[in-house]
Amino acid sequence: MPKPKMTFVERLYLPEISKGLALTSRHFFRNLWHHSLASLGLESRDRAMVTIAYPEVRRPYPLVARSRHRLTKREDGSPKCVACMMCATACPADCIFIEAEEHPDPAIEKRPRHFDIDMSKCVYCGFCVEACPEDAIRMDTGSFELAYFDRKGLVYDKEFLLNDDPHAVPAHAEPLSRGN
Amino acid sequence: MHTALDSLNAAMSAHPLLVQALAAVAKTVFMMTVVMLIGGLILSWVERKQSAIMQDRIGANRAAILGVRAWGLFHNLADAAKGILKEDFIPPDANPFLHTLAPFLAVSTAVVAFAVLPFGGTVHLWGQSVDLTIAPLPIGILFVWAMMGMGVYGVVLAGYVSNNKFSLLGCLRATAQVISYEVATGLTVLGALLFYRSLDFRDMVAWQMGHNLGQVPFLGHLPDLGAVLAHIPAWGVFLQPLGFVLFFTATIVEMTRIPFDLPEGESEIIGYNIEYSGMKFMIFMMSEFVESLLFAWVIVLVFFGGWSLPGLHLGDGVAVLFGHALPYASGVALEAAAMALKIVFFLWFQMLVRWSLPRFRYDQIMHLGWKIMLPLALANLAVTGVLGVLAR
Numbered sequence: 020m021p022k023p024k025m026t027f028v029e030r031l032y033l034p035e036i037s038k039g040l041a042l043t044s045r046h047f048f049r050n051l052w053h054h055s056l057a058s059l060g061l062e063s064r065d066r067a068m069v070t071i072a073y074p075e076v077r078r079p080y081p082l083v084a085r086s087r088h089r090l091t092k093r094e095d096g097s098p099k100c101v102a103c104m105m106c107a108t109a110c111p112a113d114c115i116f117i118e119a120e121e122h123p124d125p126a127i128e129k130r131p132r133h134f135d136i137d138m139s140k141c142v143y144c145g146f147c148v149e150a151c152p153e154d155a156i157r158m159d160t161g162s163f164e165l166a167y168f169d170r171k172g173l174v175y176d177k178e179f180l181l182n183d184d185p186h187a188v189p190a191h192a193e194p195l196s197r198g199n
Numbered sequence: 200m201h202t203a204l205d206s207l208n209a210a211m212s213a214h215p216l217l218v219q220a221l222a223a224v225a226k227t228v229f230m231m232t233v234v235m236l237i238g239g240l241i242l243s244w245v246e247r248k249q250s251a252i253m254q255d256r257i258g259a260n261r262a263a264i265l266g267v268r269a270w271g272l273f274h275n276l277a278d279a280a281k282g283i284l285k286e287d288f289i290p291p292d293a294n295p296f297l298h299t300l301a302p303f304l305a306v307s308t309a310v311v312a313f314a315v316l317p318f319g320g321t322v323h324l325w326g327q328s329v330d331l332t333i334a335p336l337p338i339g340i341l342f343v344w345a346m347m348g349m350g351v352y353g354v355v356l357a358g359y360v361s362n363n364k365f366s367l368l369g370c371l372r373a374t375a376q377v378i379s380y381e382v383a384t385g386l387t388v389l390g391a392l393l394f395y396r397s398l399d400f401r402d403m404v405a406w407q408m409g410h411n412l413g414q415v416p417f418l419g420h421l422p423d424l425g426a427v428l429a430h431i432p433a434w435g436v437f438l439q440p441l442g443f444v445l446f447f448t449a450t451i452v453e454m455t456r457i458p459f460d461l462p463e464g465e466s467e468i469i470g471y472n473i474e475y476s477g478m479k480f481m482i483f484m485m486s487e488f489v490e491s492l493l494f495a496w497v498i499v500l501v502f503f504g505g506w507s508l509p510g511l512h513l514g515d516g517v518a519v520l521f522g523h524a525l526p527y528a529s530g531v532a533l534e535a536a537a538m539a540l541k542i543v544f545f546l547w548f549q550m551l552v553r554w555s556l557p558r559f560r561y562d563q564i565m566h567l568g569w570k571i572m573l574p575l576a577l578a579n580l581a582v583t584g585v586l587g588v589l590a591r
Contacts (some may be wrong), residue, residue: 033444037558043555047253054252069255 030120085145087162088136089182091155098181099155102129106156115142115147125130134177138165161185167192211325212450222329232334234313236255238489240275242546246488247271248546250554278481285477292362293474301360302475302482305353308414309489312346314340319506319535320513332401337398340392343497344385347453350490351377356461357483358471369470372561373455373462379568381454383461387445390583391435391501407434416590432509435502436586442577443502445572450494451552454487454566458556459564499538506538 053067054112071078080086081113102119120132147156162185165173172192179189211218227437245547248271251258262273289295316339319331336342351374358370395403412418413429421428434442452459463470472483499505510535518530525533561566 039555042552043253044257044551047249049254049553051253064257067252067255069258070258071256 027189034115035135056057066165068096082083082159084161085143085148085158085159086185087138087154087165088147088175088180089160089183091132091157098131098134098177099153100131100134101153101155102131102134103152105150105152109146111146112140112142113139131177134180136175136180137173138175139170139173142159159183162187208255215325215327218325219329222327222454223577224317224326226329226331226333230316230318231310232311233318233377234492235311235547238310238492239485241353242488242491243278243484244272244275244277245546246550246553247274249550253554268392277428284483287479288474290362290474290478291550292425297356298474299361299479301353301357303353303354303569305350305488306482306489308346308349308353309486309493311498312343315342315400316493316500317404318538319402319531320401322531326397327488330401335401336399338398340388340398340497340501343493344381345547347384347490348381353483354471357475361471361474363474365469366473367469368582369464369468373471376455376568377453378566379565380449380572383568383572383576384449384453385447386573386580387442387449388501389576390439390442390579392432393434393580393583393587394438400500400505403435403501404507407432407504408507412437417586421567430458432504432506432507434504439502439579441575441582442583443498445576446502448497449572451500451549452568454494456491456549457553458485458558460558461561461564464558487524491546491549492542493576495542497547500546503541506539508533511537515564 052069053062056062057064057067088099091142093099101122102117104117104119107115107117113138116120116133116135116137117131118133122128124128128136143158145158148158160183167173169192172189175189179187219450245307248258250256259273259274260268260271262271262277264273270559289298314334315332315336317330317332317335321328321330323329332339341588354373354377355370358366358368358373361367391403392398395406397403397406410433411429412433413425415428415433418425418428431437451566459468461468463472471478476482513527513530513534516527518525518527518533520530520533
C-alpha cells in the first residue's frame with residue numbers, strides 16, 4: 020500500500036498537534052467539570068469517566084458468557100452427572116478428570132466418585148456443556164476471578180463444583196484477592 | 200504586644216545587615232519549599248490525576264490514611280515510603296560512589312538554578328530594599344543555561360558507571376539529545392533578549408512591564424492598529440511568537456519528557472536509569488519534575504511578563520488597577536497570584552503535551568533539532584536583529 024502523502028499543512032506539524040492538544044484538553048476540561056459537579060453531589064461521577072471502580076463495581080456480564088463451571092444437582096442434592104465421560108472426551112484442553120462409581124439407585128447406572136476440573140488448563144470453550152447429555156455441567160456461575168497463590172487452588176473438585184456462588188473459594192486454596 | 204513590635208522595628212532599623220541576612224534566609228527557605236513541594240510532591244500527583252482526567256479515568260485514589268483518600272494525594276507519601284524502604288541496589292561492578300553521586304548531581308543542578316529566578320520584584324523592609332531573588336545575578340539566564348548543561352552530567356554518569364550496555368546507550372542518547380538542543384534553546388531566547396538588552400531576569404520583567412506593543416518599532420506605527428496595540432503589554436510572546444514556540448519545544452527536549460523522552464523511554468527502549476532502584480530512581484524522576492518547574496518559571500519570566508498583570512501598576516507604596524487605587528499589599532498579592540497562575544498554566548500545558556503526543560523517533564529528533572529548529576532560530580534572530588537596526 021502506498022504511504023499516504025501529507026499535505027503541506029500536515030507537514031508543518033504544529034497545526035496537527037494543536038488539534039490533538041485541543042482534543043485532549045477538551046476531554047480534560049469536560050471531565051473536570053463533571054468531576055466538580057459530582058464532588059458537589061449534583062450528578063453521578065460516571066459522566067466523567069468510562070472506567071469502573073473494578074472490585075467494588077462490576078459490569079453486568081451477559082447471560083451467555085462462559086464462566087467457571089458448576090455441576091447441576093438432582094432434587095436430593097446429589098450431582099446429576101452420570102459419569103459418562105462425554106465432557107472429558109470433548110474437552111480439547113484435557114482438563115476434566117472423572118472417576119466413576121456405581122450408583123446405589125439401580126435406575127441410574129453410574130455416578131462420579133471424583134469430578135475434578137483443572138481450571139489452569141481450561142480454555143473456556145464450553146464444549147463440555149454442549150457434550151453433556153444430562154445437562155449436568157454448566158458454565159453460568161459468573162465467576163471469572165480465578166487467582167490463587169498455588170496451582171492446587173485451581174483444581175476444583177466435585178464438592179466445590181456443586182456450588183454456584185460466584186465468589187466461592189475452594190477450602191484448600193488461598194485466594195489472591197476476594198471481591199466484595 | 201505593641202511594645203514587642205516596636206522594639207522589633209527598632210532593632211531591624213538599627214541593623215540593616217540583620218534585615219538582609221534574615222531576608223536571605225527567608226527567601227531561600229521559601230524557594231526551596233516551593234521547589235521541593237511542587238517538584239517533589241505535587242507534580243507527580245498532577246501527572247497521575249491530569250493524565251487520568253484527560254483519558255476519562257479516575258486516576259490513583261486508593262491510598263488512604265484512616266479512610267481519608269484526599270483525591271489520591273497520599274500516593275506520593277506511599278511512593279516516598281516505598282522508595283526509601285526498597286533495596287538500594289548498586290551493580291557489583293559499578294563504582295558505588297559515582298553511582299550514588301549521579302542522581303544527586305542531576306537533581307541538585309536543577310535545584311541550584313532556582314537561585315537566580317526572581318519570584319517577585321523589590322520590596323522595602325525597614326528601609327532596606329530586598330530583591331525577591333535568592334541570588335540577584337546580572338547574568339541570571341546564563342546561569343540557568345550553565346546549570347542545565349551541568350544537569351546532563353548526572354545522566355552521563357548514571358549511564359556510564361552502571362556497567363550496563365543499555366544504560367550506556369541510554370546516556371549516549373541523552374547526551375546527544377540535550378547537547379543538540381542546547382544550541383536551539385540558547386538561540387531561540389536570544390531574539391527576546393535583543394529587546395530586553397539584559398541577561399537579568401528582573402530587567403526582563405521590568406522591560407515587559409514598562410512597555411506596550413504600541414511602543415515597539417514598526418508595530419506601533421501601523422495605522423489604526425497602533426492605538427489598539429498600546430493597550431497590550433509588550434510580553435515576549437507577542438514580540439517573539441516563533442521564538443516562544445521554539446523555546447517551549449526546546450525546553451521539553453531539555454527536560455527529556457515525552458515526546459522527547461528518548462533517554463528513558465520507559466515503555467519500550469530502556470534508558471540510563473535501569474540500574475537504579477528505590478529512592479535514587481525517584482530522585483531522577485524528581486529532577487525531571489524540578490526541571491519542568493524551572494522551565495515553566497523561565498518561560499513565564501522571559502515570554503509572559505513574569506509577575507506583571509495587565510492594568511496593574513505598582514508605584515512607591517501605591518497600587519493602581521485600571522485607574523482604581525488599591526491597597527499596596529493587595530497589589531503585591533495580585534502580582535504574586537498572577538505569577539503563580541502563569542506558572543501553573545505552563546505546568547499544566549507541559550503535562551498536556553506530555554500526555555497527548557507520541558514519542559519521536561531518534562532520527563526525527565535530530566532532524567528537528569539541527570535541520571528545522573536551528574535554522575528557524577537563526578532566521579528569527581537575524582530578522583529580529585535587522586528590524587531592530589532599521590528601527591533606529
